[in-house]
Amino acid sequence: MKTWTRGQLAALTGCNGETIRYYETIGLLPEPLRAGNGYRQYEKHHVERLYFIRRARDLGFGIDDIRALLTPMDAGTIACGEIEKIARNQLDLIRAKIRDLQRMKQELHTLVQSCQGGSAPHCAIIDALSDGQFS
Template identity: 50%
Template sequence: MAFTVARGPIKRGELSKRSGCNIETIRYYEKIGLLAEPSRSHGGHRLYAPADQARLGFILRGRELGFSIDELRSLLSLVDSNAYTCGEVLDLTQSHLDSIREKIADLRRLEVMLSEVSAKCQGGDVPDCPIIDALQDAD
């Protein structure tokens, strides 16, 4: 979910509202180091600069694309170094894509297996169920 970065610093509640990201999730991202500890107002409120807001947007978009926290940490590390190459980013992305393709293949196998088992079931009121039989048959 893309959101518009404010021109100046904003408080956490406003960042949450603008980004659609739960306040607790923003805290979590700070705690694990994906987001830096923001500056504070004289009253002690956290103030998220435009760069902080953009970084959260990057994290949220990465999560939407299925990148794990560790994968995002690696991507952000490259970005933070200001010395990354497109090839390095591509390598990380390709690895993620390979993982997604494996998951899709696994899901397709599950779909076939469940479709086959479901097709054998007549429903009804009898206790004899081929779905239960298939779940109990570990071989």
């Protein structure tokens, strides 16, 4: 049966090798068997699980959320409603972050537009930040 080393798993999934070790210490990825020299021997299910974790991370899910997704999977007791709740919650968080960043973008854009550039000793950006005359 084919196994993978840590570096191979890292290359395969695009996940940093140190991060893999980190996922093991926090119990997100089960510890693999070891070869005679102490090297980790990852199996197919490790690869799949790490893919899952990375995809969830790419969608912004936190470690605790991922744990909450994986636990029922491991137990074979998936309740679609629970999963949906976690996903909706994540979606809400992301929408809130976007709103926040868009406010920042607006204000920053205004600030940058007000700047004449060059080596003028009087800067509109600094003035705005100092006086609180924006937003």
